[in-house]
Amino acid sequence: MSQTIEYVIYGVQAEKDWKDWVTLALTAMPAFIALWFTWSQNNATKKHNRLSVTPHLDSMTHTTLLENSYIYKYSITNNGVGPAILVEAKITIDGVEIDTDETLPDAVRKLLAGIRDDQFSHQSVAIGSFISPGTTIEIVSITCASKEILEQVKNKARLRAHIFLRYKSIYGEEKTFDSMHN
Structure with a gap:
């Protein structure tokens, strides 16, 4: 038995004129406008x-x-309105960076020779920790016996001590804090 083809169907496309192209463009335009609006x-x-x-x-x-x-x-x-993620912290006294193995009390002792441990308190933040919006970290609190000593401490802290912090947002955008400019 042999196979035979009894009929063949040919498809012929109708001839297009310029009206068909205008119609296609006009129907596609709202889709492109919606796409652009969504993107923006x-x-x-x-x-x-x-x-x-x-x-x-x-x-x-x-x-x-x-x-x-x-x-x-x-x-x-x-x-700010978002948490600050601490990436890096540097403390310098007289332009010399304090070794990261040393603690904040050691930096205070270098800044104010002869200060006793009961004359100051401090608070530290670990690298990688979050500082929530509205949170205040009391870096150092120093008790002074007189107003003259207070003025000396303020001047030494302002002129000799420098804190530099690098932090980022939760989106990873990095920012810096520099005590010389704040």
Whole structure:
């Protein structure tokens, strides 16, 4: 038995004129406009989301009179709207970086020779930790016997000590804090 082909179907495309192309363009245009609008809204949302979690570290010095003694405090606050992730911290005194194996009390002792442990307190933040929005970290608090000593401590801290912090947002955007410029 042999196979035979009894019929063949040919498809012939109708001839197109310029009206067909205009119709195609007009029907595709709303889709392209919707695509562009979606893309631009997505970019605006991403920018807004990044700004809505941007940290900003700022410093403040406080002086307080408390029962015949003066207290000098140096603190850092996250005034931003997102957490600051601490990446790097450097402390220098007289331009010399304090060894990272040394602690903040050692830096205070180098800055203020002869200071006793009961005359100051400190707070440290670990590398990789979060500083939440609105959180204040009291770096150092020093008790002074007189206003003259308080002024000496303020001047030594301002002129000789320098804190540099590198931190990032939860999106990974890096920022810096420099006590010389804050």
